[in-house]
Amino acid sequence: MHYKLISCEVFKDELLHCIDNTENIIDAEFIAKGIHDLSNAEMRNRIEKSIRQSEGLGFDAILLGYGLCNTWVFGLSAQQTKIVIPKSHDCIGILMGSKQKYLDYYFKNPGTYFQSVGWLKNTENEPSIKKRSIQKLYGMDVSQEELKEKYGEKHINYLNDSMNQTKHYSKMAFIDTGTVNNTHYQIKAKDNAKNNNWNFDVLKGNVQLLQQLVNGNWPDSEFLIINPGTTVTQSMDNDLIYTTATVSPV
Amino acid sequence: MDYLEKLHDAVLKGNPDIAVEITEKALEEKIDPHVLINEYMIRAMDEVGARFERFEYFIPQLLMSAKAMKGAMALIRPLLISEGEEDNSICAITGTVKGDVHDIGKNLLGALLEGGGFRVVDLGTNVSPEQFIEAVETHKAKLVCMSALLTTTMPGMKTTIDAFKGAGIRDKVTMLVGGAPVTNQFAKDIGADGYKDNASAGVVLAKELLGLTK
Numbered sequence: 001m002h003y004k005l006i007s008c009e010v011f012k013d014e015l016l017h018c019i020d021n022t023e024n025i026i027d028a029e030f031i032a033k034g035i036h037d038l039s040n041a042e043m044r045n046r047i048e049k050s051i052r053q054s055e056g057l058g059f060d061a062i063l064l065g066y067g068l069c070n071t072w073v074f075g076l077s078a079q080q081t082k083i084v085i086p087k088s089h090d091c092i093g094i095l096m097g098s099k100q101k102y103l104d105y106y107f108k109n110p111g112t113y114f115q116s117v118g119w120l121k122n123t124e125n126e127p128s129i130k131k132r133s134i135q136k137l138y139g140m141d142v143s144q145e146e147l148k149e150k151y152g153e154k155h156i157n158y159l160n161d162s163m164n165q166t167k168h169y170s171k172m173a174f175i176d177t178g179t180v181n182n183t184h185y186q187i188k189a190k191d192n193a194k195n196n197n198w199n200f201d202v203l204k205g206n207v208q209l210l211q212q213l214v215n216g217n218w219p220d221s222e223f224l225i226i227n228p229g230t231t232v233t234q235s236m237d238n239d240l241i242y243t244t245a246t247v248s249p250v
Numbered sequence: 251m252d253y254l255e256k257l258h259d260a261v262l263k264g265n266p267d268i269a270v271e272i273t274e275k276a277l278e279e280k281i282d283p284h285v286l287i288n289e290y291m292i293r294a295m296d297e298v299g300a301r302f303e304r305f306e307y308f309i310p311q312l313l314m315s316a317k318a319m320k321g322a323m324a325l326i327r328p329l330l331i332s333e334g335e336e337d338n339s340i341c342a343i344t345g346t347v348k349g350d351v352h353d354i355g356k357n358l359l360g361a362l363l364e365g366g367g368f369r370v371v372d373l374g375t376n377v378s379p380e381q382f383i384e385a386v387e388t389h390k391a392k393l394v395c396m397s398a399l400l401t402t403t404m405p406g407m408k409t410t411i412d413a414f415k416g417a418g419i420r421d422k423v424t425m426l427v428g429g430a431p432v433t434n435q436f437a438k439d440i441g442a443d444g445y446k447d448n449a450s451a452g453v454v455l456a457k458e459l460l461g462l463t464k
Binding site: 032090103105137138151158159164169 | 266308349350354
């Protein structure tokens with residue numbers, strides 16, 4: 001089979017490993033992780049742009065290396081070529097190899113910041129994304145100097161604390177998928193945990209879902225197949241919400 | 251009383267020091283605290299919310315306005331209580347659902363609800379359905395606002411609404427949901443009374459649903 005793979009760069013190392021281990025021919029395209037910082041609509045537009053460019057080129061399917069990642073996937077449609085996407089809340093569930101494993105861990109450890117090699121390799125957003133980010137839109141992407149100048153030094157702590165998304169976090173978990181030499185990144189993650197005064201954990205992940213994605217092994221329980229003429233809409237599925245494809249309205 | 255307009259401006263422009271200073275002066279001069287709240291501060295916070303929705307105000311500005319309002323309210327509230335006055339403002343319970351520890355949006359909503367005249371009891375983050383129910387009963391709340399930032403924790407909103415149904419008190423409260431992954435469709439599916447994609451619009455909706463719109 002000949003597949004087009006469009007993926008977040010967060011999976012790049014793991015997916016290159018999987019591509020080496022499949023009989024299928026994979027044309028891979030990786031998109032900046034930073035598009036997650038844009039609005040859902042903008043994120044979808046960016047991924048759809050790559051999808052539209054890949055349709056009608058004879059690929060047997062377009063594979064997406066993405067999770068639901070907020071709600072960008074609602075409204076995504078397939079036109080000429082079927083699209084396949086793992087049923088996962090986000091990349092964490094994919095890297096852990098199971099959405100249930102992810103949920104079990106998460107609810108036992110609320111306030112965990114997850115990291116992986118791909119996360120640590122792609123920490124800085126390019127300027128074009130930065131200036132359109134949600135953070136920027138709501139005025140949260142400002143320097144300490146700007147805050148001081150505008151609101152006065154005595155209010156800095158209040159503002160920083162109020163805008164700190166991770167203030168209730170207490171743990172950093174590094175996901176080791178076992179496919180990439182990650183010693184350097186594990187040390188970095190551990191340092192990040194220490195700097196934040198958080199506990200540190202290494203979780204055993206795997207590339208099973210990513211390998212299945214490129215192998216063309218897509219059980220309903222783990223993958224959503226979006227056939228041409230259908231659109232992803234919301235559903236109230238118990239184990240994973242919002243992954244139903246229905247016929248596009250004409 | 252011309253100087254009272256400065257209280258409005260201090261809240262609107264997010265200047266906590268001036269807001270506190272004017273409030274102190276006004277209270278010394280025995281000006282009715284309700285006048286300060288209803289005619290100056292709520293009006294200012296309504297405008298803050300409107301500017302935020304139009305992207306004329308950003309989150310830091312909104313936070314500074316909230317701080318100004320809070321500073322003034324900290325002086326006013328004890329007076330209301332010591333006068334033995336019954337607090338007839340509507341109580342709103344806010345909280346981030348179980349498993350979720352994110353609270354920026356929820357706190358902004360809380361600040362704007364206070365600015366809108368609600369008495370807000372914030373349960374913080376990682377709040378179980380039982381805690382929401384207990385708080386509603388304890389504080390005789392009419393409004394529950396639930397927040398979630400993750401698709402993993404969003405189902406906690408449905409669990410909470412179902413728990414209210416189970417406890418037989420669902421029809422006694424208005425339940426709103428919000429947070430980055432939440433949508434109108436989701437709100438309808440889980441039986442919430444409403445959803446908005448920003449804190450300011452959430453307050454407008456809450457007022458509408460509770461019949462508080464002027």
